[in-house]
Structures are given as structure tokens and as C-alpha cells.
Amino acid sequence: MSGTYLDYAASTPMRPEAIAAMEPYLSGVFANPSGIHRAAQAAKTALEEAREVIAEQLGARPGEVVFTGGGTEADNLAVEGGARRRRDVGAQDGVVTTAIEHKGVLAAVERLGREGFAVTVVGVDSGGVVDLGALAAALDARTAVVSVMLVNNEVGTVQPLDDVAALVRERAPNAVLHTDAVQAVPWLDVASHAQGVDLIAVSAHKFGGPKGTGVLVVRDGVALTPLIEGGGQERGLRAGTVNVAGAVAMAAAMRTAAEQRTVEVRRIGDLRDRLQQGLLAIPDAFSNGSQIHKVAGNCHVGFRGVEAETLLVALDLEDVYAAAGSSCSSGATEPSHVLAAMGVPRDDALASIRLSLGSASTSDDVDRALGIIPSAVAGLRARAGILA
Amino acid sequence: MNVLVLMSGGVDSSVAAARLVDQGHDVTGATLRLWGGDSDSGCCSVGDVEDARRVAAQLDIPHYVFNLTDDFTTSVVDPYVDAYASGRTPNPCVECNRTIKFGWAVDRARVLGFDAIATGHHARVERDLDGEYRLRRGADPAKDQSYVLYMLGQRELAMVLLPVGDLTKADVRGRARALGLRTAEKPDSMDVCFVGRGQRAEFVHSRTPKRPGPFVDTSGRVIGHHDGVARFTIGQRRGLGIALGAPRYVVDVDVDAERATVTIGSRDELQRDAITLRDLRFVADPPGDRPLTVQTLAHGEPIPGRLVDARVQLDIPAPRVAPGQVVAFYDGDMLLGGGIAA
Numbered sequence: 001m002s003g004t005y006l007d008y009a010a011s012t013p014m015r016p017e018a019i020a021a022m023e024p025y026l027s028g029v030f031a032n033p034s035g036i037h038r039a040a041q042a043a044k045t046a047l048e049e050a051r052e053v054i055a056e057q058l059g060a061r062p063g064e065v066v067f068t069g070g071g072t073e074a075d076n077l078a079v080e081g082g083a084r085r086r087r088d089v090g091a092q093d094g095v096v097t098t099a100i101e102h103k104g105v106l107a108a109v110e111r112l113g114r115e116g117f118a119v120t121v122v123g124v125d126s127g128g129v130v131d132l133g134a135l136a137a138a139l140d141a142r143t144a145v146v147s148v149m150l151v152n153n154e155v156g157t158v159q160p161l162d163d164v165a166a167l168v169r170e171r172a173p174n175a176v177l178h179t180d181a182v183q184a185v186p187w188l189d190v191a192s193h194a195q196g197v198d199l200i201a202v203s204a205h206k207f208g209g210p211k212g213t214g215v216l217v218v219r220d221g222v223a224l225t226p227l228i229e230g231g232g233q234e235r236g237l238r239a240g241t242v243n244v245a246g247a248v249a250m251a252a253a254m255r256t257a258a259e260q261r262t263v264e265v266r267r268i269g270d271l272r273d274r275l276q277q278g279l280l281a282i283p284d285a286f287s288n289g290s291q292i293h294k295v296a297g298n299c300h301v302g303f304r305g306v307e308a309e310t311l312l313v314a315l316d317l318e319d320v321y322a323a324a325g326s327s328c329s330s331g332a333t334e335p336s337h338v339l340a341a342m343g344v345p346r347d348d349a350l351a352s353i354r355l356s357l358g359s360a361s362t363s364d365d366v367d368r369a370l371g372i373i374p375s376a377v378a379g380l381r382a383r384a385g386i387l388a
Numbered sequence: 389m390n391v392l393v394l395m396s397g398g399v400d401s402s403v404a405a406a407r408l409v410d411q412g413h414d415v416t417g418a419t420l421r422l423w424g425g426d427s428d429s430g431c432c433s434v435g436d437v438e439d440a441r442r443v444a445a446q447l448d449i450p451h452y453v454f455n456l457t458d459d460f461t462t463s464v465v466d467p468y469v470d471a472y473a474s475g476r477t478p479n480p481c482v483e484c485n486r487t488i489k490f491g492w493a494v495d496r497a498r499v500l501g502f503d504a505i506a507t508g509h510h511a512r513v514e515r516d517l518d519g520e521y522r523l524r525r526g527a528d529p530a531k532d533q534s535y536v537l538y539m540l541g542q543r544e545l546a547m548v549l550l551p552v553g554d555l556t557k558a559d560v561r562g563r564a565r566a567l568g569l570r571t572a573e574k575p576d577s578m579d580v581c582f583v584g585r586g587q588r589a590e591f592v593h594s595r596t597p598k599r600p601g602p603f604v605d606t607s608g609r610v611i612g613h614h615d616g617v618a619r620f621t622i623g624q625r626r627g628l629g630i631a632l633g634a635p636r637y638v639v640d641v642d643v644d645a646e647r648a649t650v651t652i653g654s655r656d657e658l659q660r661d662a663i664t665l666r667d668l669r670f671v672a673d674p675p676g677d678r679p680l681t682v683q684t685l686a687h688g689e690p691i692p693g694r695l696v697d698a699r700v701q702l703d704i705p706a707p708r709v710a711p712g713q714v715v716a717f718y719d720g721d722m723l724l725g726g727g728i729a730a
Contacts (some may be wrong), residue, residue, distance in 0.1 A: 383499045
């Protein structure tokens with residue numbers, strides 16, 4: 001890939017450590033880890049070693065780590081599995097989440113709503129941080145599941161999970177608390193941020209691991225109804241032969257990300273600040289999301305009078321790769337649900353793009369973006385002006 | 389030139405893109421996602437988007453998908469439903485060309501700095517000695533699509549390229565085969581892309597209340613009842629659902645707040661010697677009062693006549709054109725303009 005990649009929140013290149021780690025498990029140690037023979041045992045050992053590494057990074061015990069087919073599946077399992085279990089065992093019928101969650105959570109919550117659960121979607125402030133007062137008001141003894149993300153995928157805001165956890169324990173004693181931490185790993189110590197949380201979803205490809213591999217941390221004593229049933233793998237919570245190579249690569253990527261986190265957050269944060277300052281110097285530019293609560297890699301900006309969809313094409317034709325909203329909805333003409341929840345006016349939302357930096361981002365990338373984006377915006381504005 | 393080519397995922401626009409690349413243009417492909425409903429059958433389904441993407445990859449050109457489902461619903465589908473529910477006969481392909489392909493997409497191409505926009509339509513854009521743009525029928529008479537492009541004026545034609553207009557359909561397929569394009573053997577799209585074959589009334593009735601009413605003869609006498617006006621269009625002979633001795637046709641559809649009246653008559657009673665038009669558009673200057681031919685269906689026979697103000701006078705009577713249908717004027721194979729039957 002020759003262009004300037006500014007879409008790390010959508011996916012990241014695999015780290016060399018992860019590629020090297022998984023290679024032996026593609027054809028050498030390939031056996032099904034559930035078998036009895038030594039070939040299987042070798043795979044099983046690798047899988048359990050990976051589980052230990054990931055557990056340590058997430059502040060969990062190895063037995064609490066459930067491998068899944070990615071972040072969305074982990075979110076679905078936590079929200080739907082947690083709610084159904086509590087309905088069946090304890091008659092809880094409430095589900096509480098926020099308006100800025102990833103679709104992996106929101107779609108699961110909508111499905112629960114169709115099953116008869118009482119759904120409450122809590123709003124956020126204009127900076128993109130959950131409204132704790134509204135959250136408190138939504139919680140009661142009937143609440144089965146609360147789902148609040150750790151880092152928002154569009155505007156990068158970090159949510160106050162400790163405060164959320166305290167409210168849940170105080171007001172919703174029968175609820176389990178889930179966090180979608182998919183965007184968090186490169187930027188935050190998830191173990192400390194999510195220590196008061198029962199369920200934590202992460203996805204390998206957001207921090208240099210392979211796609212199609214995720215984890216749900218399920219704390220001891222937290223019961224879930226599985227979504228996928230079969231051979232009883234992963235404590236019966238996720239049937240199907242585990243992706244051993246993916247798990248091994250995920251562990252390696254997570255360890256490397258943790259080792260480099262302090263240095264990388266500073267380095268990438270500086271790059272982001274320079275990028276954002278440069279872009280905000282464009283006339284009629286604005287930024288979205290609280291700057292104080294944002295992770296280091298996120299730059300979310302808009303240029304009034306320039307449709308994001310058009311700008312993304314213009315940038316792509318100049319080999320600059322960016323996104324609008326989340327990657328699942330780019331191309332849609334509806335404004336992002338996250339920006340809408342923050343109260344960003346519709347026209348501004350439709351004019352906003354996300355530039356996200358990551359481990360392979362360089363100062364050259366920022367130079368190139370700042371060389372191209374201002375002139376692209378000016379060109380689109382000029383031609384749109386002629387048209388109007 | 390910098391050219392944005394609209395790629396539907398069909399063979400014509402695939403070959404259009406290939407020819408532009410071959411001619412040395414800087415080509416970018418775009419596919420418009422227009423419809424996502426269950427009844428999606430035609431030029432806008434996910435499978436077609438993927439075909440377009442793969443052809444673009446094969447041609448090594450950038451390709452983008454624009455999601456226009458909301459615009460398409462507002463500009464094409466809703467008016468289509470409204471027309472049938474009101475006793476008119478819409479032409480959704482014309483509306484799509486006017487508002488989406490040569491409206492939204494042309495604007496978008498301009499904003500992005502493209503010099504031209506291209507499609508796989510079978511028609512030919514030419515420039516005469518005075519510098520005026522002309523639109524001629526496509527080289528393949530059976531595939532000519534100039535009729536659905538009647539609304540293109542000088543402003544649009546100045547930046548429209550139709551790279552397969554000078555080819556027959558067989559040539560297009562031959563070229564696609566020679567290039568190994570995956571769309572070479574794809575069947576032509578037929579019917580209305582968002583409505584399954586024979587499903588028009590069901591589609592309309594799923595989106596608007598049925599408008600039942602009487603069948604009457606031309607003297608106004610009630611001869612039966614129908615359960616929904618969307619099933620009927622002027623000129624229709626089959627599927628009337630009432631037994632009549634001689635061949636009978638729908639000669640009028642009249643919907644008011646009270647009821648939806650369908651008038652049945654003989655072939656003679658369907659004949660007209662003039663068509664009143666609205667929303668007249670001309671490729672260049674209005675033709676004036678001179679002999680020309682008019683076409684009232686996408687692949688209809690040209691009928692000789694004259695245009696007098698907003699009225700076409702036919703040399704010989706022809707079956708009545710349903711309100712809402714396009715009437716295009718030609719001088720030989722040169723499109724002069726058109727309008728909507730009132």
C-alpha cells in the first residue's frame with residue numbers, strides 16, 4: 001500500500017511480532033486443540049499460553065478469557081447472552097446502554113428490545129461522554145445488562161467506567177456490566193480502566209493482530225447464555241474449534257502494544273495534535289469530541305460546506321485514506337448516530353471525517369495529509385460554489 | 389480527460405469503462421447503490437456492485453460506491469408509486485436519469501473536478517459545426533436508449549460521454565469477452581430495477597392504499613369493479629378481469645378523492661391524433677413547426693407528426709399515450725427533445 005493511511009480505527013496492519021508468532025500454527029502445529037494426541041496438545045499449549053498473556057494484559061484470570069470470532073461477536077455474546085441469562089434466572093428485563101455504542105452493541109440491544117426487554121439508551125454530552133445522571137436514573141433492580149464502551153470508535157472519547165461501575169453496583173445489583181473495549185488497547189491500560197467491569201470485549205485487528213479474532217473477558221461467576229453452541233469449547237460459552245493461530249497472534253500483538261504503549265501514546269499524540277492544528281487552520285473547520293477525553297490516535301474534524309463522502313473520494317484519489325463515521329456506515333448519507341447523539345448539527349455531521357493514527361503512522365504521513373487535505377477542501381468548495 | 393464512469397455492474401458500462409481506459413483517459417469508476425429492498429432485481433443490487441468493483445479492479449481504475457438509496461426512494465420510487473396510485477404511468481428510468489445519474493452524479497463529478505461523466509447508455513453524443521451538442525440514437529437500433537435520455541440539454545451533454553453508443557450489443561459483448569470481463573455474459577437488465585417482474589401492482593399496493601373503483605364504458609355506464617387502480621394503465625388489454633365480447637382496452641383512468649374510475653373502450657376509442665405535453669425539454673433549440681417523428685415507448689415505433697407549442701399533432705391516429713409517459717421527438721435518428729404526456 002503506497003498511500004497515506006489514516007484509518008487505524010477501522011483496522012491496523014499486523015505487527016511483525018504477531019505475524020511471526022502465528023506462522024508456526026498455520027501448518028506446523030495445526031491440530032485441533034481439543035484432541036488427545038500430542039499434536040493436539042501442542043496446539044492446546046499454545047492456545048493456553050496465548051490466553052494467559054491476554055488475561056494478564058486485560059487484568060483477568062486465564063479462565064475468564066473467551067476467544068470469539070471478533071469484537072462484534074464478543075459484544076453480541078456479552079449483551080444478548082448476559083441479558084437472556086438474567087431474564088431466565090432472575091427475571092431481570094432491563095437493558096441499558098449509551099447512544100454512542102458501536103453497532104455490535106446497539107444491534108444486540110435492539111434485538112433484545114424485540115424480545116421484550118425494556119431498553120434504555122442513555123445520552124452523551126456534547127463532547128461525547130456518557131451522561132452519568134441519565135445513566136443513574138436508568139438503573140434499577142430489574143436491569144439485566146449495562147453496556148458502556150470504553151473508547152468511542154468515531155470520536156475517540158474515553159468513557160468514565162469507574163464511575164459507571166460504581167453506579168451500576170449501587171443501583172442495579174442484579175445487572176452485569178459490559179464494556180466494548182475494542183478501540184482501547186493501543187491507547188489505554190484496559191486492565192485498570194475496566195477493573196470494575198464484568199465483561200470486556202476486544203478485537204485483535206485493532207492493535208496489530210489478525211481480523212476475525214476477538215476476546216470476551218467473562219469474570220468468574222458471571223453467567224451467560226451462549227450464542228453459538230456445539231462442542232462445548234471456551235467453557236461452553238463459544239462453541240467451535242478455536243482459531244489457535246489467531247489467538248497466538250493476538251497475544252503477541254497485545255503484548256507488543258502494551259510494551260510500546262507509553263512511548264506510542266506520546267509520539268502519536270504529538271502527530272495527531274500537529275495534524276489537527278493544521279486542519280483546524282482551514283477556514284470554517286471544526287473538531288468533534290472532547291479533546292481532553294480523546295485517545296491519542298483520534299482526529300475528528302469537519303469542513304463546513306464540504307460533504308464528507310465527496311471529500312473522502314477526493315482524498316482517496318490523492319492516495320490519502322480516511323473515513324467518515326465508522327467504517328460500517330461510510331458511504332451512507334445519514335449522519336453518524338454518534339455525532340447526532342452529541343448534538344452536532346446534521347450539516348456539520350455530514351461534513352465530518354475521521355482521521356485515525358496508529359503504530360505505523362509517521363511524521364511524513366502528517367506532512368502529506370497537511371499537504372493534500374487543505375487544497376482538496378479548497379478545491380471542492382470552489383467547484384461547489386461555481387455549481388451553486 | 390478525467391472521466392467518472394458510472395458502472396452499474398452490467399456489460400455496457402463495463403465496456404464503456406474499458407474503452408475510456410483504452411482511449412487514454414484518466415478513468416474513475418462509481419457505482420450508485422440505489423435500492424436495497426427485497427424486490428431489488430436490476431441495476432443496483434449488492435451482487436452488481438461487486439461485479440462493478442471487480443471490473444474496475446481488472447481495469448486497474450479507482451472505484452467508489454455511493455449510497456443513494458434515500459435519494460432514489462425520494463426522487464424515483466415515491467413518485468413512481470404516487471403516479472400509479474393517481475392513474476398515471478410513470479417512467480422511473482427517465483426519473484432516475486434526470487435526478488440521479490445526470491443530476492446528482494453530474495453535480496458530484498463536477499465538484500470532484502472531473503471533466504466528464506460517462507455511462508453505458510446506447511446513444512451517441514456528437515458536436516456539430518456550430519459547437520452545439522447533439523444526441524443521436526445508438527448504433528444498435530434494438531438497444532437504442534436515446535428515448536430515456538431525452539432530458540439532456542447542452543449543459544449536461546457538454547460533459548457526458550457515451551462510449552458504447554457506436555457499438556451494437558453484440559460488439560459490446562464481444563469486446564467484454566475479448567477483455568475477459570466477468571460481466572461479458574450477464575443478461576440485460578429488464579423491467580424496473582426495484583420491482584420484480586409482474587409485481588408492479590403488489591409493489592404499489594405495499595406502499596400506498598389500494599384505490600378500488602368502478603369499470604365504466606365510454607358512455608359512463610358501470611360495467612364492473614376493480615380492487616386497485618395500480619393494476620391498470622392506458623392502452624392495457626390483458627388482465628382487466630372482466631369478460632367482454634370484443635377486444636377492449638383501458639382508455640382512461642381517472643382518480644379523484646372519491647374513487648378510481650377505469651374506462652374501458654374499443655380500439656377505436658383508444659386512438660388519438662394529438663398528445664398534449666408538459667415539462668418540455670430540448671437538446672438544443674425547439675424544432676419549430678416542421679415534420680418530425682415522435683416515440684412514445686422506450687422501444688416504440690417512430691410516428692410522424694409535428695410539434696405545435698406544447699402539443700404533438702400526429703399525421704395518423706395512434707393509441708393514446710398514458711399521462712406520465714415520455715414522448716420524445718426525433719429528426720431521423722437525431723433526438724430533438726421530449727416531454728411528459730399530460
